[in-house]
Amino acid sequence: MLSNKHIITSKKKPIGIIGGMGPYATLDFLNKIAISAKAAHDQQHVPFLLYSNPETPDRTSALLHGGASPLPLMVEGVTWLNSFELACVAIPCNTAHCWFKELQLLSDNTILHIAQVLCKSLIHKKCKSVAILSTSATSSQRIYESHINSYDIDIDNICNIEVNDIVETSIHLIKRGMIQEAQSLLLPLIDNLLSFGVEYIILGCTELPIALCGFGFPFNEKLLDPTLALAEECVRISCNTAMANIVQPA
Amino acid sequence: MLSNKHIITSKKKPIGIIGGMGPYATLDFLNKIAISAKAAHDQQHVPFLLYSNPETPDRTSALLHGGASPLPLMVEGVTWLNSFELACVAIPCNTAHCWFKELQLLSDNTILHIAQVLCKSLIHKKCKSVAILSTSATSSQRIYESHINSYDIDIDNICNIEVNDIVETSIHLIKRGMIQEAQSLLLPLIDNLLSFGVEYIILGCTELPIALCGFGFPFNEKLLDPTLALAEECVRISCNTAMANIVQPA
Numbered sequence: 001m002l003s004n005k006h007i008i009t010s011k012k013k014p015i016g017i018i019g020g021m022g023p024y025a026t027l028d029f030l031n032k033i034a035i036s037a038k039a040a041h042d043q044q045h046v047p048f049l050l051y052s053n054p055e056t057p058d059r060t061s062a063l064l065h066g067g068a069s070p071l072p073l074m075v076e077g078v079t080w081l082n083s084f085e086l087a088c089v090a091i092p093c094n095t096a097h098c099w100f101k102e103l104q105l106l107s108d109n110t111i112l113h114i115a116q117v118l119c120k121s122l123i124h125k126k127c128k129s130v131a132i133l134s135t136s137a138t139s140s141q142r143i144y145e146s147h148i149n150s151y152d153i154d155i156d157n158i159c160n161i162e163v164n165d166i167v168e169t170s171i172h173l174i175k176r177g178m179i180q181e182a183q184s185l186l187l188p189l190i191d192n193l194l195s196f197g198v199e200y201i202i203l204g205c206t207e208l209p210i211a212l213c214g215f216g217f218p219f220n221e222k223l224l225d226p227t228l229a230l231a232e233e234c235v236r237i238s239c240n241t242a243m244a245n246i247v248q249p250a
Numbered sequence: 251m252l253s254n255k256h257i258i259t260s261k262k263k264p265i266g267i268i269g270g271m272g273p274y275a276t277l278d279f280l281n282k283i284a285i286s287a288k289a290a291h292d293q294q295h296v297p298f299l300l301y302s303n304p305e306t307p308d309r310t311s312a313l314l315h316g317g318a319s320p321l322p323l324m325v326e327g328v329t330w331l332n333s334f335e336l337a338c339v340a341i342p343c344n345t346a347h348c349w350f351k352e353l354q355l356l357s358d359n360t361i362l363h364i365a366q367v368l369c370k371s372l373i374h375k376k377c378k379s380v381a382i383l384s385t386s387a388t389s390s391q392r393i394y395e396s397h398i399n400s401y402d403i404d405i406d407n408i409c410n411i412e413v414n415d416i417v418e419t420s421i422h423l424i425k426r427g428m429i430q431e432a433q434s435l436l437l438p439l440i441d442n443l444l445s446f447g448v449e450y451i452i453l454g455c456t457e458l459p460i461a462l463c464g465f466g467f468p469f470n471e472k473l474l475d476p477t478l479a480l481a482e483e484c485v486r487i488s489c490n491t492a493m494a495n496i497v498q499p500a
Contacts, residue, residue: 010305022292034273042272045304054295055260
């Protein structure tokens with residue numbers, strides 16, 4: 001069957017990315033894609049096409065405070081990516097996944113669901129219970145719960161006004177590039193949660209790993225980073241397409 | 251006149267980027283775009299479309315060692331970006347600018363020339379003389395010299411086999427993510443050049459600022475970062491399009 005898709009000239013099929021929500025979270029995702037490629041030179045890295053529109057209306061504001069919907073601009077990204085044959089599409093913003101079904105319906109390419117991808121890590125770690133730090137919107141829409149509930153994993157309910165305030169304030173600080181200020185708020189919270197016996201903590205907003213991962217904190221192995229899980233899965237899928245090209249009959 | 255260009259829904263016209271040469275240099279460029287936006291929240295950041303194809307053949311290899319040409323894949327990027335109304339196009343790879351003329355001829359959007367943009371900084375700093383660190387290919391094609399020669403600025407000739415070896419080895423280390431190892435090679439070189447009275451040093455390969463800028467080294471003000479200059483110019487142009495939208499008559 002003939003296709004009118006644009007083909008990018010590369011052995012590995014490119015990843016499609018709908019980004020800019022927020023910009024530093026997208027950068028963190030791209031950095032994790034680069035690291036996950038374990039490349040010795042440029043050509044071993046993974047190609048991608050990125051629609052980065054930070055003017056996309058705030059997701060939490062749309063869901064909880066009657067703000068403008070981010071859906072039209074995310075649809076713009078999906079529609080544009082439909083012109084290409086891609087390995088997969090990723091959206092490095094947890095709250096954006098509240099519109100996952102609408103976007104997948106309009107997408108010709110498979111969109112990876114960040115929470116579904118993270119669940120693989122939970123099983124791999126033989127995790128029994130998790131707590132979730134996220135925006136109030138991600139929490140209210142049960143983005144993670146709806147996936148975790150398929151497995152025999154307990155969810156520690158840590159939601160209260162104080163926790164939500166710390167998380168939301170930290171996210172806004174990170175969006176402004178104020179990483180150390182966000183760390184000062186988040187570190188005591190993480191300490192506190194772990195001292196109450198929480199086994200693992202899902203960093204369920206793509207801003208949070210920016211302040212918490214890669215700094216060598218002693219509790220790092222207790223933190224689950226969905227951005228990293230999503231990047232690793234994208235790289236795995238893209239590299240598999242290159243393998244498939246190689247084993248095709250002549 | 252009607253146009254069949256895709257319009258991205260954003261107040262600021264998006265930047266087009268041809269990236270992946272190499273991936274960490276592109277990330278450094280995107281980080282500098284984010285910082286330059288001085289944004290208090292997501293929506294104040296600058297939208298962009300990025301074609302990142304790290305499988306683009308090595309530029310130096312093509313120019314000096316008979317390797318495959320990177321031009322067809324860069325043309326693929328330019329052609330794709332032609333579908334959009336953009337503020338400008340940037341290519342965060344100095345050596346790629348050896349094909350600048352061919353790319354600009356095929357591009358409907360204005361491509362910013364990294365060396366031309368950097369020259370503005372030289373004038374702003376009232377610079378009298380510069381040395382240039384770059385790949386052998388950028389050096390052999392006189393990418394910077396051809397622009398600097400229009401001004402009353404001397405170019406310190408620091409090219410010798412030893413300097414070239416250090417720079418090329420460092421670039422390859424940075425492409426592998428080995429930043430500290432590259433720093434160990436580059437710092438004595440920079441020290442040495444400055445002790446010989448070089449006034450400013452242009453980091454004329456987009457990998458070099460990754461290892462040398464933003465770490466608080468005492469000689470930082472002596473280093474000129476073309477990646478930062480290019481990012482700032484892109485942000486300035488994109489934000490001006492938003493201003494233009496505001497002042498348009500109703």
